[in-house]
Every structure is written in structure tokens, then in C-alpha cells.
Amino acid sequence: MGKIIAFVNQKGGVGKTTSSINLSASLGLLGKKTLLIDLDPQGNTTTGVGINKSELESSVYELLIDKVDIKDVVIKTRFKNLYTIPASINLAGVDMELMEMAREDKDFVAQLQLRRQLEKIVNIFDYIILDCPPSLGLITTNALAASNSVIIPVQCEFFALEGIMQLLNSIMIAQKKLNPDLDIEGVLLTMLDNRTNLGLEVVEEIKSYFKEKVYDTIIPRLVRLSEAPSHGKPIHAYDPKSRGTEAYLNLAKEVIERNGE
Numbered sequence: 001m002g003k004i005i006a007f008v009n010q011k012g013g014v015g016k017t018t019s020s021i022n023l024s025a026s027l028g029l030l031g032k033k034t035l036l037i038d039l040d041p042q043g044n045t046t047t048g049v050g051i052n053k054s055e056l057e058s059s060v061y062e063l064l065i066d067k068v069d070i071k072d073v074v075i076k077t078r079f080k081n082l083y084t085i086p087a088s089i090n091l092a093g094v095d096m097e098l099m100e101m102a103r104e105d106k107d108f109v110a111q112l113q114l115r116r117q118l119e120k121i122v123n124i125f126d127y128i129i130l131d132c133p134p135s136l137g138l139i140t141t142n143a144l145a146a147s148n149s150v151i152i153p154v155q156c157e158f159f160a161l162e163g164i165m166q167l168l169n170s171i172m173i174a175q176k177k178l179n180p181d182l183d184i185e186g187v188l189l190t191m192l193d194n195r196t197n198l199g200l201e202v203v204e205e206i207k208s209y210f211k212e213k214v215y216d217t218i219i220p221r222l223v224r225l226s227e228a229p230s231h232g233k234p235i236h237a238y239d240p241k242s243r244g245t246e247a248y249l250n251l252a253k254e255v256i257e258r259n260g261e
Contacts, residue, residue, distance in 0.1 A: 150185055
């Protein structure tokens with residue numbers, strides 16, 4: 001059975017989408033059949049794997065409101081072993097629709113939409129990666145309810161832990177009400193500028209807080225990493241010899257190793 005992992009942090013600009021794309025693509029390179037689901041209304045993950053949003057007939061929005069079956073929205077990308085379910089601008093209004101559904105039903109149907117759909121295909125993939133929006137609304141709640149675990153990307157900058165307690169509280173609520181088996185897969189340090197003492201101090205602070213949950217791999221701050229999505233490519237396809245390519249391949253190996261493969 002495939003492992004479902006959500007990338008979650010309500011704080012924007014922490015490398016969540018970049019990491020979702022590049023971890024998924026790296027898992028694919030290492031022979032793991034991987035599905036990347038774009039749950040962010042901005043749709044940057046969709047663009048980042050070379051999908052033209054204007055040409056989409058259906059997306060994760062239609063999936064969440066039960067207009068399509070999940071098997072009809074999975075798209076094979078041009079990258080090895082990498083599939084995606086794209087997002088469109090329609091997703092921006094889905095929280096309101098799910099909220100309406102939640103008001104009318106006391107059985108958490110609105111919060112479990114994604115889980116019900118993923119149950120149909122979880123055996124087809126080795127990994128399913130969910131790129132969540134930078135908020136803790138009903139889209140993220142759906143992701144937490146559907147996932148086996150979460151990866152928390154944390155930027156190596158001042159106030160790195162700001163908002164983390166709120167996120168951990170949301171994870172605990174999801175565990176209590178929707179998904180008792182939900183676990184923290186790992187904490188990923190991103191955007192490290194190792195020329196500054198501050199970045200290295202933040203690394204130590206986060207490691208002292210999360211301990212063994214912190215991945216050994218730290219993602220450096222690189223121009224090439226920020227350029228790649230605008231070309232519709234993961235870093236390994238945009239710049240195979242980049243330090244970013246090496247970092248995300250190392251991260252993928254860590255994820256695989258932690259899952260006992």
C-alpha cells in the first residue's frame with residue numbers, strides 16, 4: 001500500500017511547494033511510482049511539473065466536491081514515475097463549499113472527501129505527496145485526514161518556529177477527531193544560507209525541538225531551485241548537476257530509508 005504524506009505549514013514562503021515537487025520527482029527517479037497532488041489554489045505545483053492550467057478539463061477542485069472520480073483526474077507527467085492531480089483557480093472557493101457541506105452533515109463528510117477518493121488508488125502508487133495551501137482551512141484538514149504522515153518544511157530564518165505550535169495543535173486535533181494514525185514523518189529544514197550564523201543557529205534550535213524527526217538533508221537557498229518551477233521542471237530536469245538536485249535526491253533516499261525500504 002502507498003504512503004500518503006502531506007507537506008504542511010500555514011506559513012508561506014518556507015519552500016513547501018518547491019519541496020513537494022522535488023521530493024516527488026526524486027522519488028520517481030529512484031524508481032518509486034509517485035503521485036503529487038496540488039491542493040494549493042495558487043496552482044504553483046501544477047505549473048511546476050509542466051501542466052498548463054488553462055487546458056485542464058477537471059482538477060482537484062472537482063474531486064473535492066464529488067464531480068469526478070479520482071482515476072479521471074490523474075495525469076502522467078513527462079518525468080520518470082511522476083503523476084499529478086492538478087489544481088485550478090476554482091480551488092480558491094472550495095473551502096466555502098466544504099464548509100456548507102460540513103454544516104449540513106455531522107459525520108465529517110466534508111473533511112473526509114479526499115480520503116474517500118484516495119482509498120481507491122492508494123495501492124497503485126508507492127508514494128502520494130500532498131502539497132497543502134499555506135493555511136489551516138478545510139483543504140488542509142482534508143489532507144490531514146487522508147494522510148499517513150506529514151512533513152513540516154521549516155525555513156532557516158528568524159521566527160522559523162513561529163506558528164509551529166498552532167500547526168502541531170491542528171495535527172493533534174486531526175489525530176483526535178479524524179485520523180488517529182496520523183504521524184509526523186519528518187521536519188525539513190529549507191532555504192539555508194550557511195554563510196550566516198543565524199541560519200546555523202536556527203538549524204540547532206529546530207533540531208533541539210524536534211530531535212530525530214529532523215531530516216539530515218538540509219535544502220540550501222539556491223537561485224536555480226527558485227527558477228526551475230517557472231520552466232515547468234523539477235530541479236533534476238532543469239539543472240541535473242545542481243546542489244539542489246543532490247539535496248532532494250538525498251532527501252528522497254532518507255524518506256525511503258525511514259519507511260523501511
